[in-house]
Amino acid sequence: MHEESGSVSHALINDGRLKIKNLTKDIEPDDIYNIYETALFYKLEPNKRLSTQQTNGKNNAWMTAIVFRDISENLNDQIKKIKSDRKVLLLVDNASSYGTGHDLSHVVVRYLHPNSTSVLQPFDAGIIRTFKCHYRKLILEYLFESLKLYNEVKLPDLKQALLMVKKAWRFVDPECIKNC
Numbered sequence: 001m002h003e004e005s006g007s008v009s010h011a012l013i014n015d016g017r018l019k020i021k022n023l024t025k026d027i028e029p030d031d032i033y034n035i036y037e038t039a040l041f042y043k044l045e046p047n048k049r050l051s052t053q054q055t056n057g058k059n060n061a062w063m064t065a066i067v068f069r070d071i072s073e074n075l076n077d078q079i080k081k082i083k084s085d086r087k088v089l090l091l092v093d094n095a096s097s098y099g100t101g102h103d104l105s106h107v108v109v110r111y112l113h114p115n116s117t118s119v120l121q122p123f124d125a126g127i128i129r130t131f132k133c134h135y136r137k138l139i140l141e142y143l144f145e146s147l148k149l150y151n152e153v154k155l156p157d158l159k160q161a162l163l164m165v166k167k168a169w170r171f172v173d174p175e176c177i178k179n180c
Contacts, residue, residue: 012113015113016112016113019112019113020091020112023089023091023110024089027088027089031086031087031088031089032088032089032091033075033088033089033090033091033107034090034091034092035068035071035090035091035092036092036093036128040132040135040165042139042156042158042161042164042165068092069102072090072102072104072107072109073104075088075090075107076104076105076106076107079106079107080105080106086106087106087107087108088106088107088108089107089108089110090107090108090109090110091110091112092109092110092111092112093111093112094111094112094113126176126179127172127176127177130172130173130176131168131169131172132168134167134168134169134171134172135164135165135168137168138164138167138168139156139164142156142160142164143155
């Protein structure tokens with residue numbers, strides 16, 4: 001999702017921030033969730049690009065209504081197990097891939113204004129960039145280590161990449177999340 005934050009009107013930003021503030025005013029921070037999809041090309045070498053121009057990520061979205069339904073139902077089941085009277089808020093962007101929604105007993109889904117995620121959605125405000133920076137550093141370390149051990153550059157397999165994803169996420173400072 002490559003939206004230009006400069007192209008979003010100030011009125012939309014203010015309205016969106018007010019909407020989020022009103023939605024979250026009576027909710028504990030631990031009960032506010034955000035979902036965001038991003039691409040991570042785990043075998044992409046650091047000095048290569050997939051394209052020379054920006055593309056519209058929404059046309060190639062991997063999230064489907066079925067996947068979103070599974071994720072939101074799983075979250076609902078997890079919350080229900082933790083505490084039967086607990087309700088949480090799930091903020092999502094306005095991508096059509098999330099579908100029209102469905103009733104969940106413990107999760108309230110709210111959609112952000114269209115084309116506003118670049119300024120309103122926490123993950124788009126720096127968390128993903130920070131995470132990917134840590135991941136790229138781990139990839140470089142992996143490539144250098146493979147060169148040292150095998151005298152050739154070996155790209156990670158999926159399991160190794162997932163372990164690096166887990167490690168990169170742990171490197172994201174809680175202050176970064178808090179400040180976004």
